[in-house]
Amino acid sequence: MDPECSRLLPALCAVLADPRQLVTDDTCLEKLLDWFKTVTEAESSLLLLEENPCLVDLLSHALKFQDVSSRILSFSLRLAGIFAAQENCFQYLQQGELLLGLFGEAGPLGFPAWNVPSVRSGWIQGLCSLAQHPSAEQFLIECGAMDTIFSLQGDSSLFVASAASQLLVQVLGLSLQGRATLQLGLPDGDWPSCAQSIVGYLEESLRSEATPQVTQALKVLTTMFGRCHQPWTEALWMRLSPLVVCLLEKDPVPTAHSLVDLFLSMARSPVFGSSDCDLWVTLAQTLSRLSPMQAGPLALGILKLHVCPQALRTQAFDVLLLPLACVLEAAAQPPGFRSCVYPPGLLDGTGSSLAMADALLASTSSCAGLLCQSLAHLGELQPLPHGPRLWPQAPLLKATVTTLCFCSGSAVPVSSVGGRLCRILAGCVRVQRAALDFLGTLSQGTGPQESVMQVFAILLEYLRSPESSPTVLKKAFQATLRWLLSTSKVCGSNDPGCHTQPFLRELFPVMQKRLCNPCWEVRDSALEFLTHLTAHWEGQPGFRQALLASDMPELAQQLLQDPEAYVRASAVAAMGQLASQGLHATPTGPEHPGAQQKSLLQELLHILSTDSEGFPRRAVMQVFTRWLQDGHTAMAEDLEQFMARVFQVVSRDLDWEVRVQGLELARVFLAQTLGPPDCPYAVALPAAAPPIPPIEVLRTLGRVQLLEFAFRALFDCDRPVAQKSCDLLLLLRARTAPDSGLQGAGGGPDTATVEAALRAWQAGEQGQPLGELVPEVVVAVLRALDLEGLQATLAQSSDHVEQSPRSLLQDMLATVGALGGHEADCY
């Protein structure tokens, strides 16, 4: 321990033990415990207590006075546990019977403070820390703590109950550690007494008619099997499994969620996955016993397992497919009604009868919940490498499209189940969102031509429908984008494929309307969609042609003046994307003869200078950076003047993210000005243009005001800005200083002025002018600045100084001292 801390500790312990000195801030005590934990992990606890007897005094104090504050009592219990985690220290504390006092029946259990949940929690956490060695196990039995632990399982405070459950797991693990499975598995198996009492408690709970008690026992087991993968867990399961399986035979199955969690936790454990135990049979039985809604999460969990029998996997997959199969059946026409051949059903062989569908779709909430769950779970499965081997892409596409038809009211069912589905699903936004999400996921697979056409038709219907809510519309845009991109990949080129070209012709008029929608979320989604679409296809003639034939570029540009900041930001991004490929609206179109149209560049600069919201300004900076990287023509004209204007504006921006973006722009500009770095190992190619001499580089940077911006940002009150600037200046120094031939004008009057200004800036006086940044001065200042030191400081979190233990102790003493001062003032 830091000697300074050691010095402060007695005073702190005295303060903590003093009932008149109230520690009002719980976080200080938490930090203190964290610190002790760190200290004890590195040092011997016994030594620590011997060197700092005040700590033992503090612990004893908690026992002496029953009116000790609940905070301090809880703290003392946890602290004692931390120390007693080491067996020798445990023995030391036991000699004074301190531990028995703290955790035994005569201890805080009888204090009035026991009613406070934090004290009970502290008691449990103390024991949790302590239960690390065999002596602890014996102690728990001797001090009679086990019964208290059992009773706390059902504590009124959820935190206490949860911690008690964790403690039970910890103790059971400790007790059974290293035991042989075979030995435990015998009918008269030699179970240690502690384990015996816990298992007895679990058995009693599992037999209970009270659901909360069963749930507690199942939670303990779930944690146990999730955390501990030792062979003895199998023996534990063999002992308890008959009771658990009994639960499955009840109707309805109690605590179904907890059972699912337990079985999945076991299935993930290597102990059960690789053994011959009957877990897989139990899982199969559970799948068939639980209601479809309860079985869904279990089915998903099973399908995510790496090791699992194929038959079980198929059964689980069927559970997930069942609701969609019902939708397909409900929508199907009677035989002979239509000539068109439907894709094969999702559940061939098992046949999801209409009666089953009837039962499944009993009420609105259960139907919507089940479909959403099924769609979400299937969506999670599709991308998995070990997902279902036979992914029924075509029927799933059909089922999803049909679900969306039911939701939009465009499905025309003939069966009574279909009629009911129609009533339940019409306008159901929840299912619409889930189905569109899943439809998007399905774009990763292929489908028959007819299905793809149906997908585009339903997407267009949703995009076109005035009934689509903004959130549904956003999902529809996302799904459309995924399908457009996937079909173009299938077509073998990056150009919109043969299916999509006609679709685009219908899509763009719809999008135009969406860009004019009074709801800002809709305008925003439409702009984002346009941006993504353009990013993927901007170079493709088919897309360019369709886009330029529409009014979308003009509408997007108009939205730069939207009243909603998010929309302006999206419009900036969209225009940036369009303009980088020359797809933006021409400033002087025939419909605006003689209009004084500002160029897009000027318009974006205007947003950067005047927009009251941060999002559009950040978007502008991102566009400028990308344009500069791509060498966009709009930037080429008078680049220096433009950059100077941007840096001037950005350096005054109040949003730190805009300033960081400004520094990113500066980095790109610097990299382009410097040219590629010399690489000694590169195969030398004749340089296209000779590198610009450093002196010229520095002059250019000075002219565009990059240097002033970077120096100002170096002392920015927002750490990310200062860090970015530091990195930038380090790069500049590395590339200009070594062989620049420039002699730093160290000690010169100009350098002194600049350095003085920088010192003033560092002290927070940003108003002081910087002075002239001639190359020589810049080089000297860069050399003089301890950029590496600054970088290291900035790399640490901003509160690293305040987080030191010494600071913590001082702060606590000062706070309590201050309180004492107030008390004195009262007299």
Next chain:
Amino acid sequence: MQCTQIQINHHYVGLWFGHDFHPQFPSFAACSKELKECSGHVFVDSVPEFCLPETELIDLSTVDVILISNYHCMMALPYITEHTGFTGTVYATEPTLQIGRLLMEELVNFIERVPKAQSASFWKNKDVQRLLPSPLKDAVEVSTWRRCYSMQEVNSALSKIQLVGYSQKIELFGAVQVTPLSSGYALGSSNWVIQSHYEKVSYVSGSSLLTTHPQPMDQASLKNSDVLILTGLTQIPTANPDGMVGEFCSNLALTVRNGGNVLVPCYPSGVIYDLLECLYQYIDSAGLSNVPFYFISPVANSSLEFSQIFAEWLCHNKQTKVYLPEPPFPHAELIQTNKLKHYPSIHGDFSNDFRQPCVVFTGHPSLRFGDVVHFLELWGKSSLNTVIFTEPDFSYLEALAPYQPLAMKCIYCPIDTRLNFIQVSNLLKEVQPLHVVCPEQYTQPPPTQSHRMDLMIDCQPPAMSYHRAEVLALPFKRRYEKIEIMPELADSLVPIEIKPGISLATVSAVLHTKDNKHVLQPPPRPTQPTSGKKRKRVSDDIPDCKVLKPLLSGSIPVEQFVQTLEKHGFSDIKVEDTAKGHIVLLQEAETLIQIEEDSTHIICDSDEMLRVRLRDLVLKFLQKF
């Protein structure tokens, strides 16, 4: 106009709702000058005529009261009040009266501007009509169609309206109380609660749960209804008003951006207020700040001004603005900044100010009269222009038929804020009436979308439906009437507690019934004998008031009664059980006592002393009061 009528104690209450007061326009017959053909359709060239409320089932002269739900459904009022012998009272809220007046005034004005010498009548000849193509040949009751009323008739009709406020209780002939409640659909629109002391009928028509400009719908007061009559639901259940407003704005913006004009055929009040409010927020984002909006109607100015002064009838947000003080509707600001201009007609100032591209709101939404006709003629030939239909009352295809061929784009965005079926379902769950009564159309999916099982009323118990001209017995019976006891009579009563918590008293009084109110008054004192010379006046003829014997209550426990008899010296007593009670046989005295639930008979042969003795013994077991 459709009408639901309720008969209560021989009084009739007509409940008016619906938008079916439509001009009727038949088509075809090559043999007549009054028929004209246009793009394959035939139309009657005539002064517009109107189909009147049906009178076959209801003799309107017997209707005592008309309750008006909202200003859209009172357009036929002059036909009823002025030409049917109706002498009753009409109840409506003030905004309903004022805006209803504006709508009628606009209608009369539009019709008067296009004078025609005479109505077409030749085609109405039944022999001619049956030869005409549909829909002319299917038009019903064409002989009853009438020309539009005059302003004089409007004023006369409106003068019969008695103004009421929300939650105001109006006594109708002592039989029932009627109360208007906010229905949330339009300014002053009402649902009506008709209740007696023991029954409650709610009439819900033209209601909205959406947050628009009027005061929100009062649902709480509809609770505990025995019967809820539900009508006037949305005409376009598949069109969500929010989505339609979005479509309206998008199409408007796209048209104007391309240099086109937008024509919105509309009524001068109602949804237009919400549309203007929506546009107020929208025009800046859509870059429409420089586009003029024109509102042309003979009552445009009054409509915009009236909307601002009915603060108490507005939604909470708008009411609070009044105290700031700010105008509740933002169209005031649109007018101030010259973005919205209103004119009584296209003549005069409008022709000077008119510039394009622009957006014009004008009537009539049927496209058969009013200034909208001029704009269709003016803009119909250019595909740059758009006509956007927002009123759900008219088929836009039928409305546009005489203008074909039309290059102008047509957009149908019906905005109907009235209850849809999901909202009805929620409303019924909230209000929980014992019975729901509704038109049969609401109990099945629309004929064109028979698979949409969601587009019908679904409630438990199933709604009772009625069809046209059906007489329906409402599912409750009047069992009780409330009777008032005069204080002096009440003072004279001496209640006796016969069971814990139940006291009884006998009342001798005169039941006075007038205007369906029943009052118990003290009986008049017996009059002193008058001198023989004075003749008794008829008014002094009072009912005979005999001295009343006390009433008995209680039951006779047979065993105890037998013991008492024995105590009093009777012997040889036999008890027989009968279906209704017991018979106590005093064999020695040859006497029979028949004890039943509500009577006791002592049968003995002319031994009056014995009978009286036995009677007194029986009376000991009974309470007197």
